[in-house]
Amino acid sequence: MSPAHTDVPSLVGAALPTPVPADEYDGCPVTGLLRLLSDKWSMLVLVLLGRQPYRFNELHRAIGGISQRMLTRTLRGLEAAGLVLREVHPTVPPSVEYRLTPLGQSLLGPLSALADWAVSNEAALVAGRHRAAAAASSGPS
Amino acid sequence: MSPAHTDVPSLVGAALPTPVPADEYDGCPVTGLLRLLSDKWSMLVLVLLGRQPYRFNELHRAIGGISQRMLTRTLRGLEAAGLVLREVHPTVPPSVEYRLTPLGQSLLGPLSALADWAVSNEAALVAGRHRAAAAASSGPS
DNA sequence: CCGAATCCTGCACGATACTG
DNA sequence: CAGTATCGTGCAGGATTCGG
Numbered sequence: 001m002s003p004a005h006t007d008v009p010s011l012v013g014a015a016l017p018t019p020v021p022a023d024e025y026d027g028c029p030v031t032g033l034l035r036l037l038s039d040k041w042s043m044l045v046l047v048l049l050g051r052q053p054y055r056f057n058e059l060h061r062a063i064g065g066i067s068q069r070m071l072t073r074t075l076r077g078l079e080a081a082g083l084v085l086r087e088v089h090p091t092v093p094p095s096v097e098y099r100l101t102p103l104g105q106s107l108l109g110p111l112s113a114l115a116d117w118a119v120s121n122e123a124a125l126v127a128g129r130h131r132a133a134a135a136a137s138s139g140p141s
Numbered sequence: 142m143s144p145a146h147t148d149v150p151s152l153v154g155a156a157l158p159t160p161v162p163a164d165e166y167d168g169c170p171v172t173g174l175l176r177l178l179s180d181k182w183s184m185l186v187l188v189l190l191g192r193q194p195y196r197f198n199e200l201h202r203a204i205g206g207i208s209q210r211m212l213t214r215t216l217r218g219l220e221a222a223g224l225v226l227r228e229v230h231p232t233v234p235p236s237v238e239y240r241l242t243p244l245g246q247s248l249l250g251p252l253s254a255l256a257d258w259a260v261s262n263e264a265a266l267v268a269g270r271h272r273a274a275a276a277a278s279s280g281p282s
Numbered sequence: 283c284c285g286a287a288t289c290c291t292g293c294a295c296g297a298t299a300c301t302g
Numbered sequence: 303c304a305g306t307a308t309c310g311t312g313c314a315g316g317a318t319t320c321g322g
Contacts, residue, residue, distance in 0.1 A: 033259035038179040082269030093283045110254040115171045117251040122170035
């Protein structure tokens with residue numbers, strides 16, 4: 001075991017030389033968060049719930065393009081992580097409200113930073129994409 | 142079923158699927174960024190390259206657990222997005238250096254915000270995961 | 283209205299072997 | 303050293319149906 005060949009940034013928590021407890025969670029909190037958020041809808045749901053509480057079909061319509069299955073899955077995942085709270089009102093017909101927990105709300109800041117960057121650098125990203133396309137068609141010919 | 146056993150050398154080029162993301166850009170810059178970063182390794186590679194330039198196998202060892210295939214794909218994707226620069230030095234043996242473009246470096250800030258949040262709230266996330274596991278084993282029995 | 287259950291497809295990803 | 307070629311697998315994710 002020779003650590004420190006390339007000292008891993010503290011961002012990944014010096015957790016790369018992991019003891020690997022089980023075959024599930026690899027020990028790095030950043031990786032854990034990424035595995036939670038790296039799906040198609042989680043971040044979008046978080047941002048929407050950050051604005052206001054939503055009921056299930058309200059959210060379904062607000063997103064538009066997500067299947068019921070994936071919305072349920074996404075919400076359950078976020079709920080399991082403690083980011084979203086699910087409130088069932090025993091009315092007829094039943095209604096369920098989803099809102100962010102305080103933990104979920106605290107995630108909105110970092111999320112916004114990423115979103116702001118994406119908006120601010122949209123032009124650069126598009127330009128880079130074009131440069132890459134041009135290089136790909138003229139280069140390896 | 143295994144149809145043609147006749148060795149067709151290289152007709153089907155589906156070996157390296159999706160050379161670049163190249164997905165249909167849906168118009169939302171945030172979604173575009175998420176589709177770019179929502180894979181298993183992109184963010185980690187960006188963070189590592191944010192500290193220093195790396196050569197291919199250097200990066201391979203530093204990450205530890207990624208396959209050559211995925212490292213290549215990840216780097217190509219980031220390169221196509223204009224976040225990573227690939228420099229080939231025509232030496233013997235050949236060496237290739239990867240570094241962040243200025244655009245890539247500007248992404249480190251927002252990325253760090255997310256990473257810091259993950260570290261700060263690791264305990265809460267782990268607790269949530271345990272609650273979920275307990276509920277899953279006792280609830281739907 | 284809320285969601286679970288089922289079926290199905292495609293891609294992300296890994297392991298290995300080979301090349302220049 | 304830096305990739306490419308190829309095969310196999312698991313799981314994300316969509317469409318639809320059924321139940322409460």
